[in-house]
Amino acid sequence: MELVSIDDIRTAAxxxxxxxxxxxxxxxxxxxxxxxxxxxxxxxxxxxxxxxxGAYNAIRRCPPSLRDRGVITYSSGNHAQALAYAARALGVPCTVVMPEDARQVKVTATRSLGAEIVLVPPAERKDVATRLAETEGLALIPPFDHPDVIGGQGTVGLEIVEDLPEVDVVLVPVGGGALASGVATAVKSLRPSASVIGVEPELAADAAESLRSGRLCTWPMTRTGRTVADGLRTNLSDLTFAHLRTHLDDLVTVSEEEITDAVAHLARSAHLIVEPSGAVTVAAYLFNKDRLPAGRTVAVLSGGNVDFGFFTNVLVAPSESQGAD
Structure with missing residues (x-):
């Protein structure tokens, strides 16, 4: 299996x-x-x-003859909005297959960016998107299982090393694995002495199990769906697993309490609105420091599209780390 290279990431940048x-x-x-x-x-x-x-890089890398017919993906979260936004910027039609139980705010946000929404039963998202891509001649751009998506996400790591050449440790969330794959590829290529550590919830630790066992392990949504970090409920693919096995130095898991406390801590101390999936890296830094290498550390906050009902409740609740403020 051919892995994404630092040259691919530089091209994406x-x-x-x-x-x-x-x-x-x-x-x-x-x-x-x-x-x-x-x-x-x-x-x-x-x-x-x-x-x-990743969404924009993947669209830009599509052959114009295919791209101009339109792009399609399956997602109920950040990738849906990202692809819709990128497609609109390029004047390309975009279709997003979303689950029928997707939150209305996400459906509305994606539609407002110009995407056509197709609602299907949750288990049929990928199959329906694949079938529509074939029958309508659309370019399928999946959320993470694509080299151009990984290349685009790797620009996060490229920027980290550009801005902090002496970085010692990079903490990156792990869900489907494209972000961690790209960041690890970039950082280890440019700063081999640095450690790249993946972070995922204890309740969705399929990547940790996969790396321990040396084989791709899949957890059902009934299991991963327990975590508040909804963006990290997705399992790795063969492609992302191959990247993580090659480039990732370690992977740590964090509890639900640690994740929600990190969300609150980032709001109070850093004045940042960060969704639980993005806050796992700070959770690892605050509560699992003994498991991390020492040195100049960068924590990737992957997103801020948080449910504000949840966010309000987190801020109202007592925070274990308030004493560090």
Whole structure:
């Protein structure tokens, strides 16, 4: 299986620069008691998450004859909005297959970006999107299982090393694995001495099990659906698993309480709205520091598209880390 290279990521960086924000590294004086930490706030990215990087790169890399007919994906979250936004910027028709139980706010947001929405039973999303792509001649751009998507997400790692060449540790969320695959590829290529550590919820730890066992392990949605980090409920693919086995140094898991406490801590101390999936890296840094290498650390905050009912409840609840403020 051919893996994405640093050259692919550099090419992606050139391709997406007109639409994607180069997010800064934010210092964290409130984390002084834990060591040296900087945040990579992809929650400030266009459409509120890192997903625009891979979506836009994948569309740009499509042959014009195929792209101009339209693009299609299956997603109920950040990738849906990212692809719709990127397609609109390029004047390309976009179809998104979403589950019938998707939150209305996500359906409305994706439709407002110009996408045609197809609602189907949750288990049929991928199959319906694949069938429509074939019958209507559309370019299928999946949420993570695609080399151009991985290449685009890898630009996060490229920017980290550009902005902090002496980085020692990079913490990155793991769901379907494209972000972690791309970041690990970029960082290990440019800064081999740095450690890239994946982070995922204990309740959706299929990647941790896969890496321990040396084989791809799949957890059903009935199991991964228990975590509040809804963006990390997806299993790895063969492609992303191959990247993580090659480039990832370690993977740690965090509890639900640690995740929600990190969301609150980021709001109070860093003044950032971060969704649970994006806050897992700070949860690992605050509560699992003994499992991480020492040194200058960057935590990737993958997105900020949070449910505000949940967010309000988290802020009202007592936070274990308030004493660190």
């Amino acid at each position: 050139t391709s997406i620069t007109d639409l994607v924000v180069h997010t800064p590294l934010l210092p964290c004086p409130w984390a002084a008691g834990h060591g040296s930490l900087s945040l990579k706030p992809e929650n400030l990215q266009t459409t509120g998450s890192f997903k625009i990087r």
